Amino acid sequence: MCTCAMYQTKDHYFGRNLDLEFSYQESVTVTPRNFPIPFRTKETITSHYALIGMAFVCGGFPLYYDATNEYGLSMAGLNFPGNFEFIAWILAQCKNLKEARVLLDRIRLVNIPFSKELPITPLHWMVGDQTGSLVVESVKDGIHIYENPVGVMTNNPTFDKQLFRLNDYRGVSASPSENTFAKGLDLDPYSRGMGGIGLPGDLSSGSRFVKVAFTKLNSTSPDDEDSSVSQFFHILGSVEQQRGCCDLGGGKYEITIYSSCCNMDRGIYYYRTYDNSQISAVDMHHENLDGRELVSYPLVTKQQINRIN
Secondary structure, rough: OOEEEEOOOOOEEEEEEEEEEEOOOEEEEEEOOOEEOOOOOOOEEEOOOOEEEEEEEEOOOEEEEEEEEEEOOOOEEEOOOOHHHHHHHOOOOHOOOOHHHHHHHOOOOOOOOOOOOOOOOOEEEEEEOEEEEEEEEEEOOOEEEEEOOOOOOOOOOHHHHHHHHHHOOOOOOOOOOOOOOOOOOOOOOOOOOHHHHOOOOOOOOOHHHHHHHHHHOOOOOOOOOOHHHHHHHHHHHOOOOOOOOOEEEOEEEEEEEEEEEEOOOOOOEEEEEOOEEEEEEHHHHOOOOOOOEEEEEEEOOOOOOOOOO
């Protein structure tokens, strides 16, 4: 299960939590403009927009979990009970959400695995640029595209049902709660944060959707880069998964393997991992974006502690 979000201060940010019980040895990967991208059912694209994001590089192909192109168009795939090539297909050819919508309206996803070792992955996707975001879901009756007014996404159920569920929490507030229980009954607001009573705290996808939507839509921070990035990771942190709390049996636990935050305007990809809470960054513009070779940086997963004495 996973969570995706967008956030805006002076710049625009896009990122996600990857929640799984295993890792594919993913890396922060830059795909330059002239790297040939071969697709299973389409011709190889030899000239395209540059991408940066988290990917499992398999047979030389960058299978992106989430990515941003040089114009800021961003996309993430989240578990949805798929298709790894889909992210590269959209971001390599579209500058913005408007162009992506045109391509999405005439695309059809096929039930072909990337390889024998990588079976079809059930995914749905959030696509966004500096103007807004969409959710794309492939179900039995075809592809459904939803406008995303909250700028977040988790997993099941379908996005329209997730969005409707927010109606159940219309009385939740970041401000102190008002006593509306009964006239003439004096009830004491004995703690800060009581306006948020009723927000779900479990790890299910429906509950995470409500919690991260509330957190994101009420978040505020200074608009400098460090403050914005820090706040974005706090937004994702509101729904991160800790080892032991989601027991899959057989000694396996779902955890937040990594959290990411990409500055969509500058092409800087930030991340932290489950065992390393230090934020690391890769700037796509420090690479040769006219090159023909992938550039990958293995994740820094060992905890970095600043020992004061």
